Amino acid sequence: MSRVARLGRCLFKSGKRFESRQSTLRMQAETLTDTPLSTSLETSQFAMFKATEIVAAAAATAEAECLEQLKKADVIPQLMTGILENERILCADPTTVAAKFRKMMLGGAGKTVVISDFDFTLSRYANEKGERLSTTHGVFDDNVMRLNPELGQKFVDLKNKYYPIEFCPKMTMEEKIPHMEKWWGTSHSLIVNERFSKSTIEDFVRQSRIVFKDGAEDFIQSLDGHNIPLVIFSAGIGNIIEYFLEQKLGAIPRNTHFISNMILFDEEEKACGFSEPLIHTFCKNSSVIQKETSFFHEIAGRVNVILLGDSMGDIHMDVGVERDGPTLKIGYYNGSLDDTASLQHYEEVYDIVLIHDPTLDFAQKIVDIINSASH
């Protein structure tokens, strides 16, 4: 079945499920808001209700009022219709996604945290000409080749050997992990052995082919403006991301935190090691989070997570804080449009799949809706 036909089937199927959900939502909202409990029962009947029922009714009414706001604003149906009508967006389960949107809007900005990958999620995968752009590690591939071709070739050889393994559809994650550890370990050793200085690495970033997705600066700054924490969870090199943000934004916003491989510098500001534990593509989860992470206090209570990723390794990103809210998983698919197996797999593990999207418009729209519901 061609991708377009599959997309059509997926949209039709999703659409049918969503229509039934919309009518259910509308019915729920009318029921909850048209006949408030206290005016529809005789006093004696009302007296029979236990305190718990009265509290529950009050909570339902309170939620119904929020729901009424959502219904009036028609926000969620509009959003879901936009998703289902966009051929470049896949959504396998609109009903679940609509329910997550609703919970996140009810929770508002104060209950929200964004956990985002960096390489090819906040940064672009390719430029307008379709040329591949750089990962944070790739900053060394490009720049070292210019300064020291023999060493530069070692970085490139590593990428050419291991990148295909990382995205190989036939190997299991368990089969890939030893190769990823070898790739990260070898490239980090090359960096430490060469004792690159901090200032040299900052220059590498200035001259690199890392490009933000369109709207990324505004997205990061709007999160900061609404006090929504942003955790950049990257298996890349966190120092490179910091230098890139400083160069593009002028400073790292207060709300932005990093979980990543960090280059350690000695007193002469020369690279002398890397932080532990190693974070590669397939261990981006709470197992690599240090127990007393500095920003935990800032995200405690933020039960609703917007997760942004581009690879299979990003779907379990979590910062290990106890919570019971939804995680809305938004996946940026950079692969071939003919690779229906990968497209199907992304659709299974991400709530929303954005195909070849060089912008953060969709993520910005979700955050704007959450912020508007908070007022």
Ligand SMILES: Nc1nc2c(ncn2[C@@H]2O[C@H](COP(=O)(O)O)[C@@H](O)[C@H]2O)c(=O)[nH]1
């Ligand atoms: N060019 C190189 N790319 C590398 C190397 N080691 C890892 N990687 C890539 O980085 C991303 C992980 O970053 P994330 O922010 O997306 O988690 C991963 O997908 C690898 O392809 C390297 O030595 N050279």
Ligand SMILES: [Mg+2]
């Ligand atoms: Mg990535």
